[in-house]
Every structure is written in C-alpha cells, then in structure tokens.
Amino acid sequence: MLQAPERESLERTIETLAAAVADLPRSEFHPELACLVAWSAAVLEHFPVGLLRKVAEVMSINCALEDVGRRQLHQFLLSCRLEPRLEGLVRTEPSLEALLTEEAQPCLECFTRQSRDATESKMQQAVSQALRQRLPVGSQVVDEFVDATTGYSIDCYIPNAPLPEGTAAPAGDKGVAVEVDGPHHFLRNSRRLQGRTIIKHMHLRRAGACHSLARLHALLPACAPARLVTRDPSAS
Amino acid sequence: MTCALPSAGFRVVSVSYHDWDRPAEALAHSCDGSDLESARSALLRQLLAPHTPLP
Numbered sequence: 504m505l506q507a508p509e510r511e512s513l514e515r516t517i518e519t520l521a522a523a524v525a526d527l528p529r530s531e532f533h534p535e536l537a538c539l540v541a542w543s544a545a546v547l548e549h550f551p552v553g554l555l556r557k558v559a560e561v562m563s564i565n566c567a568l569e570d571v572g573r574r575q576l577h578q579f580l581l582s583c584r585l586e587p588r589l590e591g592l593v594r595t596e597p598s599l600e601a602l603l604t605e606e607a608q609p610c611l612e613c614f615t616r617q618s619r620d621a622t623e624s625k626m627q628q629a630v631s632q633a634l635r636q637r638l639p640v641g642s643q644v645v646d647e648f649v650d651a652t653t654g655y656s657i658d659c660y661i662p663n664a665p666l667p668e669g670t671a672a673p674a675g676d677k678g679v680a681v682e683v684d685g686p687h688h689f690l691r692n693s694r695r696l697q698g699r700t701i702i703k704h705m706h707l708r709r710a711g712a713c714h715s716l717a718r719l720h721a722l723l724p725a726c727a728p729a730r731l732v733t734r735d736p737s738a739s
Numbered sequence: 740m741t742c743a744l745p746s747a748g749f750r751v752v753s754v755s756y757h758d759w760d761r762p763a764e765a766l767a768h769s770c771d772g773s774d775l776e777s778a779r780s781a782l783l784r785q786l787l788a789p790h791t792p793l794p
C-alpha cells in the first residue's frame with residue numbers, strides 16, 4: 504500500500520500530467536502513451552475527468568495498439584467497470600462510453616491470451632503443493648485459473664466444489680483465490696507491491712466481492728456474467 | 740445504462756514471500772517460529788479461515 508505522502512505526490516503527478524495533455528493536439532498524444540497514462544491512473548485509483556476524456560478522445564481516433572498497450576487499456580477499462588466513482592462519469596462521457604463498448608472485449612481477449620501463457624513460479628508451486636497437502640480430502644486446487652470476467656490468471660484457485668477440467672465455475676462460486684506474491688511482485692528491498700500487482704489484487708477483490716453495486720456490465724454484451732473457467736490445456 | 744454485475748463470489752487472499760520464506764519473523768505470534776512447515780501451515784490456516792477449514 505502507498506503511504507499518504509507518496510499517494511498525494513503521485514496524484515499530483517497525475518494531475519500535472521492531466522493539465523499538460525489537456526491542450527495537447529490529439530495527434531501528438533500517442534495512443535500507446537494514452538494507455539500508459541490511463542493504466543497509471545487506474546493503479547492509483549485517481550481519475551481526473553479531463554485526463555479520462557482526453558484518453559478516450561485519443562483512442563477514438565487511433566486505437567491501433569500493440570499488445571502491451573491493449574493490456575494496459577484493458578486494466579483501465581476494468582477499473583471503469585469496477586470502480587463505483589467512475590460509473591456516473593462513463594455515462595455522461597460519450598467518448599469514454601464508446602471506448603468501453605468498442606474496446607472492452609478485444610482488450611479482454613488480448614489480456615486473457617497472455618494469462619493463458621502464465622507460468623508458475625517455484626514459490627507458487629510450493630504454495631499450491633502445501634494447499635493440496637493441507638486441505639481436506641476432496642478439495643481441489645486449480646493452478647493458473649483464468650477468471651473469464653477480468654482475464655486475470657489466479658495463481659491457485661480453490662473452488663467451492665470440485666470442477667471438471669476446462670469447465671466454468673458457476674457464477675457466485677464462493678471459492679478462494681490465492682495470489683502468490685514472490686519477490687518480483689515487490690519493489691526492490693521493500694515490502695511495497697509493484698503497480699501491476701496492486702491493480703491485479705484490487706480488480707480481483709472487487710470482481711470477487713461485488714454484490715449489489717450498479718455496474719456498466721450492460722455496456723459489454725459480449726462479456727458473460729462473472730464466472731471462472733479452469734485452464735484448458737489445449738488452448739494456446 | 741447500468742445493471743448489477745453478478746458477483747464472482749470468490750474471496751481473494753495473498754501469500755507474500757516475506758511471510759512464506761521468513762515465518763520466524765512474520766509468524767512469531769502464531770507458532771514457535773522455529774519450524775518452517777508448521778509456520779507455513781499456520782500461515783495458510785490463517786489466510787483461509789474461517790471459510791475453508793483446515794485439518
């Protein structure tokens with residue numbers, strides 16, 4: 504977690520960036536940079552309206568992205584779906600709503616492709632093995648479990664009831680997602696998590712816990728209701 | 740346009756290498772800190788309780 508002074512400093516940086524790009528011609532605000540900026544705002548959970556509007560405008564003109572940018576955009580759009588404060592904003596900003604409608608699914612697919620290629624670390628294997636040894640007989644531990652809604656690969660998932668390989672867990676499966684955070688998830692010589700891990704934890708917790716908050720899910724017709732699928736070994 | 744997003748329903752816990760590899764420091768309050776395996780068992784039990792009972 505960020506300390507308050509660090510957070511304030513980083514939020515000021517985002518605000519400064521927002522002011523700097525506000526008057527920038529859209530042709531000079533490269534979409535890859537727009538994705539990086541949007542991703543940074545999502546990590547910090549700080550969303551200046553002007554910045555979001557600018558990002559959406561840029562993407563509406565040129566959304567030709569490399570996979571890295573597309574994955575960053577996915578995480579930003581996921582925040583738009585899971586962050587209650589953004590819901591009203593998305594509804595009143597046509598460019599942002601259009602971005603969500605048009606790009607959410609292709610970005611999710613790009614993100615999920617990478618998740619399917621995730622490999623297990625030694626620590627992850629050790630935790631998974633320890634879970635198998637200690638959980639009651641009949642329990643299941645699924646490694647690299649891909650969450651179909653967020654696209655994240657959960658390190659170890661303990662479903663509420665055992666699942667056949669390659670099948671989806673029912674929506675509302677009250678299982679446990681275990682994230683294993685080895686050294687490369689932390690800043691050097693620190694107990695502070697890196698941004699990519701912070702945002703993953705945040706998204707998974709919100710996706711797992713949201714029960715009654717109104718969401719923008721209806722804008723995403725191609726997205727199935729929240730569910731989990733086991734990794735299909737035949738998938739590339 | 741809004742609608743309720745069906746809950747994924749799962750709970751998220753995280754295992755940090757600080758706790759996994761250095762249980763004597765991190766788990767001194769929950770075990771004797773000298774046995775790696777018992778410390779890791781304590782860590783997992785602590786993380787998964789109360790929803791997933793461990794033997």
